[in-house]
Amino acid sequence: MSEFVVGVDLGGTNVKTALVSRERKLIAKDSRPTRADEGPDAVMDVMQAAIDDLLKVEGVSRDQVIAAGFGAPGPMDWQSGVVFSPPNLAGWKNVPLAETMASRTGLRCFVDNDANCACYGEYWMGAGQGTESMAVLTLGTGVGGGVVVFGKLLRGIDGTAAELGHLKVQRDGRRCGCGARGCLEAYASVSGMVRTAVEGLEKGEESSLTEACGGKIDCLTGKMIFEAAVDGDAYARWVFKETATWLGLGISSIISYQNPEKVVLCGGMIDAGDILFDPVREVARAMSFEVPAKRCQIVPAGLGTDAGVLGAAGCALERAQCDG
Ligand SMILES: [Zn+2]
Structure with missing residues (x-):
């Protein structure tokens, strides 16, 4: 049974990744440089490797993961998961982030803007619980x-x-x-x-x-x-x-x-x-x-700088449950 959800906070400097249980318990997290100056493919390599490493270290298989959520800087189309052209990510233009990360990771992927993810994080696991x-x-x-x-x-x-x-x-x-x-x-x-x-x-x-x-x-x-x-x-x-x-x-x-x-x-x-x-x-x-x-x-x-990554996980869980 799928029990976990992955959150990714795509920042201009660091990519943060978290593995969270369905019951809102943080299992593990990771942070590594974004490599933003190398363009979208390099950044997606970083995110893919971070997710792979997290699942491997925690001994979690892909079919135990309900979904992965990505908090990215806007503007974007949150429904299709296409990121338009964020000012702090050089070379990003209409990148189909949800679709590309889904094929790279084999997980259901959802994208939301980072401010909304931070808000949802505080709602889901922080001061707004x-x-x-x-x-x-x-x-x-x-x-x-x-x-x-x-x-x-x-x-x-x-x-x-x-x-x-x-x-x-x-x-x-x-x-x-x-x-x-x-x-x-x-x-x-x-x-x-x-x-x-x-x-x-x-x-x-x-x-x-x-x-x-x-x-x-x-x-x-x-x-x-x-x-x-x-x-x-x-x-x-x-x-x-x-x-x-x-x-x-x-x-x-x-x-x-x-x-x-x-x-x-x-x-x-x-x-x-x-x-x-x-x-x-x-x-x-x-x-x-x-x-x-x-x-x-x-x-x-209540969550400090982890609100975005935890909220990305929470948003993905909520959207996956709505989609059925
Ligand atoms: Zn204004």
Whole structure:
């Protein structure tokens, strides 16, 4: 009887692979360099070898594996498993990833975008376990999003739903990487936080941050702001509070629209703990109706950087079961 599912997280730097039981137990995992600069065939060689090695080491045969799920950077067609042209994978153009990996591995293969996989991972095995309705915000260079409703990923007719980083929080606001203005991502990502800090410093705000970046404000990083805030620098703390306020505003829209049980925050920024979470919760609550605001817990992620690979496995299991 098929008892296992394989997850693969295809990142620009590393390929992570995991073997997970049907009962959501992580059996084994692997990480190896992607070899992205050698093109799609080399990357698929890496993934194939990682899966082969994992099954061999664990003594699992192919007929014991229900499916393999691949979390890949978008844009893509999740239904056919074709990856269009991800910016961080050179030479990838309309690669039929699901079909090619199925013939290479002899397994049923499913492809999903990596943000959705990370969301599903938190739902399946992380901070969202036990819920039926939740949202995930990943705070990094951008703001990634994912939504689960009725225990399933919200995908949308074109597979582009849950781009929560591009919820609009300000008319005529900052320009976002997507080309629009006023997106949540432009304020609540790590880059957005750095931009907030730089704007203030350029206007003459006093802070230990000026010293931390050696007087080169352009070299300021999220980590510097985090460290200064933890050390008690008043301006760095204000920057965190400001960033958290934008985030709370975005989350209040999610609460109004979805009435979720949880909103899970991921990414390095969550290490700031109460400095970030207290104002986020306060603003989200103040801006929402009372009942859904009370219902919604805003919590840190439970799986760290493993959310994507575990979620890829979980998505594949769910899709295999739906397909029968
Ligand atoms: Zn945007």
